[in-house]
Amino acid sequence: MAKSLLVISRSAPGHGLFAREALDIALAGGAYDLPLGMLFLDDGVFQLAAQQRPELLQQKSLAANLQALSLFGVDELFACSFSLAERGLAQEDLALAVQVLPVEAISPLLNRFDEVITL
Template identity: 60%
Template sequence: MSRSLLIISRQAPWAGPSAREALDIALAGGAFDLPLGLLFLDDGVFQLVGEQNAASLEQKDLMANLQALPMFGVESLYACEHSLAQRGLVGTALALPVKTLASADIAALIDRYDQAITL
């Protein structure tokens, strides 16, 4: 039986390699049918904003990887409501359909998975 995995992505897409690494793990896990979820927390919610100009920061755009998640079977996508609100992203059209969670519900989400990693 496969163990489930929750990946918690806390870094903005331009803050270093952590955001890309989280997506790579999610895509690899999805390719092997690992039951997994992806939670965007803190500055990680910035990954959900479309129309980013990554080239101006000499970074690679993560949007293609994000949009590939459902094709790899990664459909359990979550975002922290508080993180979105703190960054002015409430009501903003996000690039992916995510389920928003109140801060109090995040602990319950983590408990549903066998393993959790934070990047």
């Protein structure tokens, strides 16, 4: 049986390559039918914002990669409620359906997965 993997994305889009790399890892894992989830924490929740303008930073949009997650079998998507609130985002502001978790649910989530990668 394949080990399960949780990818934690903590970086905002447009601030280095970490946001894109986290999505690439999730997509690659999904392509190999790896049991996989993705958690957006801290500035990583900005990746989920519906109204992004990456061209202002001369960046490519991550929207297509985010939408492709479900096509690759990555259906367990989570966001930290504290991270969203701290950055002025509500669930209705998000371009992707995610399960919003309170801070106290993060540790049990981490324990559900065999491996955790944080970018």
